Amino acid sequence: MRFPNFNLKARQQGAATLFVVMMLAIIMAVISLTTARTGLMEQKVTGNDLRAREVQEAAEAGLEYGIGWAKHNSLPNTVTCSSGSLPLGCPTALTTVAGSSTGESYFYTLTYTKGIDSIKITSTAQGVNDGSIAATSEAFVKQVALELFEPGLPMSPPWVIAGCITGAPVGTPDTFVLNASNNAVLSGSAATEGCLPQGHLDVTAWNDANGNGIKDFGEEGAGTTFNRGFFSGCPDAHCAWNSRFKMDFMEAFTRATDAGHVYSGPDSIPCGPAISSPSIYVIDDDGPINNGSMIGTCSDTGVDSLTIGAPYKPILLIIPSTRGCPRFNGTITIYGIIYFESGAECDANGWGGATIYGSVIWEGDVNKPNANTQFIEVDYGTDLNTVFNIGMDDATRIPGTWKDF
Known part of the structure; x- marks a missing residue:
């Protein structure tokens, strides 16, 4: 009887091969799992790092915004x-x-x-x-x-003109001064009758007896002389501005613009005091500035819906040279200062018929004012930067x- 011939050595080699294959498969599986976990971990780390850098950039952006806001x-x-x-x-x-x-x-x-x-x-x-x-x-x-104003500088007189009054006033426009010796007008050219003719311009002293900043009935005094003063620096650009303000003109213009205080066209100028600082408006309008230019409803002592500013809450109105010299007329009342940047066009256009508690400043010659105008000197105190709410x-x-x- 013959027995099968088994090759034990071959059988042992087959088992070893199977074992090696299984071990390799296990190792590959472990490597695959490790690689997958490592990739997932790296993906999470990358995502977290990206979000960390992103949120840090957002914080930095917020910081720059906060610093920029603090500048104004x-x-x-x-x-x-x-x-x-x-x-x-x-x-x-x-x-x-x-x-x-x-x-x-x-x-x-x-x-x-x-x-x-x-x-x-x-x-x-x-x-x-x-x-x-x-x-x-x-x-x-x-x-x-x-600071818009030099500390301690008093409020400007009713008229400040870089040039001269080119036509003698007619129709009895009125200027009111707080003291008979005060200047009614300052000129950057000459404080003479030839440069600043009085004509029919009536000058009257008044006294704010009740201290409300308004010329009430019975507070008008006697007529007085048309006192004239002179300031130097003209005919340099913005010489009238520079004589009254510490801040550069473009700085004030830019800050008013950045604050959104630019008004043009009908129903654009809000009545009453400024609702936000600075109390500087840019009137971007050819005019005339009259009842139709106003918007809002206002009611207070000395203030109605046709009033710009308020007693002791005055506003600086800037009319840029690109808008020439628009008239202010009708029954408009302004508390504050009106500044005309144009050095030429007010010679032909004059003033208008509004009432101004404060001062009007021109950078050139000025034509005669119309009848029914009132230029009223006021005393806003020595801290004009606070009173004008420059902020x-x-x-x-x-x-x-x-x-x-």
């Missing part, structure tokens, strides 16, 4: 501004950042903390969808008050105070 606004001692809460002293809007590469949106919280000589601005950005994503940046700034500051970032978390 006064701040109380401590205010916290977030997208859902805007207390007094905060920016009017805090925009949520959206459309980022990760699809996350971020909202800001700005905190202004006023110290002895600086303000700490802290910007925190936080994810809208994932509140765990957050970053903070802060910096210190120093605010310096910007403007410049903020400088203090080097070396940046910090992020």
